[in-house]
Amino acid sequence: MAYGLTIGQVAAFAGVTVKTVRHYHRLALVEEPERDSSGYRRYGSSDMVRLVQVRTLAGAGVPLAEIGGLLDAGPERFACALEDVERRLTDRIEELIARRAVLHRLAAGDRLLLPERACVALDRLAEFGFGAAYVAMQQEALVLARALVPEVFDRFLIQIERQLGDPEYVELLKRCQDAESWDLDDPRLGELARALSAKLLSHRELLAMPAEFRARPDAATRYGLINHHREDQAPAAARLNELLEANLRAAGVDIPHQ
Template sequence: MLTIGELARRAGTTVRAVRHYHATGLLAEPPRDHSGYRRYGAHALVRLIRIRRLRDVGLPLERVRELLDEPGSLDEALAALDAELADRQRDIAERRRRLAELRRRPTDPELPPGFAEVFGRLAALGVDQDHLRQEKETLLLALAIDEQVGAALLDWYRQVADGPMLAVSAELGRRMVELARRHPDDPEVRRLGADFADFVHDQLGEEIDQVRAENRAGDDAPPGVETALLTDWISGLNPSQRRVLAITGELLSARLPGSADIWRDLNHLMSDLLP
């Protein structure tokens, strides 16, 4: 009769595996003998060898249990496993294709494909990296709050990257980053808030306003969710940047009726966050 170590060695596996099969009920655990050892016989050895070989093929434990306890078609089990592996292989091939594309044309995998390409172009055109990082976080939040504005935002980013507004957008971003070193009462804060309001209204306001108005009736999000998310994000900005957003929200609430609720919420929550 065999000890657990001898059993594992003869079956070509490990003591740890044998104990795992005990724990899962796949291999019966014999009682201890008078000396306190568990002894395994021929039936246990044969069953363990079968378990190990079926596992080596790649069959999951539950399928191994079925084949051992309720003998069925091994061909069917192997065919099912082969189909599963083929699916995994296709998935791996697709992931490798995407990785190769990322390595060939470096883009940010944290962004949706279209936005990733545009942000990559903006970086290549020399837009400030701190501004792009903050812009990315703002974009991800905007898409999570209302994915319906995604198409309009993507079109706008493409227009910025391809047109004369790139310099304006980059300069606004640079000024926003620079405000981290300024006092909230600095005159530049109000100027930048007004400039942001003009920029958003002139370049993107009509699209956002229209999409927001069309989808507002079917919005099933609990009241206050958008405001809570905006509050949480804005709380991570410095006081001067928060004041810029408050000014921007105040000005846009009167200029974009379809989405005025967002800008009003922004303005109200900014009042609570400002010192």
């Protein structure tokens, strides 16, 4: 029986695990004590003191990499460094609080990551009799729009609300939904495209595209992503959109290519 505490004892006294003590040894935060005849580490009170100091700082959130320098430095640098650590901790707390706020908004009103107003618009779509798949697609388009051009998202919503407030436009939208199942060479596609472009051209407020959108780098790519979302799953809708864009371009409207 040798003198000194075993690693399990110092660990228990300091309130850490054995593994943690060994970890501190590897990081040279606490010096390795002498070993007894069977190779066990035997700790004295000085080691305990050091271990308690390290654990106190670590428990307060000081990164282990800094603790060594901190404890071996003078009191003035010690205080200074502590202040620094405290500042960083405050930043982190504020960041977490911001995160929690985001989460809270998500949990409260947002349906799969959209703000309240967008959800209302989507609900109105459903009330108008649009199918779940169609509504889901529009929802995804909104998610895309919000991510790709956040600064015009609000105006985007206003436009959608205007469109939903126009019964004639809603009727046309319903035909668009039906069109998804039509053949690619169905003559109704051309008719519908014509009707849509006529409506849009005579009610330009339904069509306006903000300058900010155009000012963005990759505006065309962003536009394409939002506007041609899911077209791969509905070739007729793609065709319809293509015809519509051609009509609008022919009338002088500037629509990004691709």
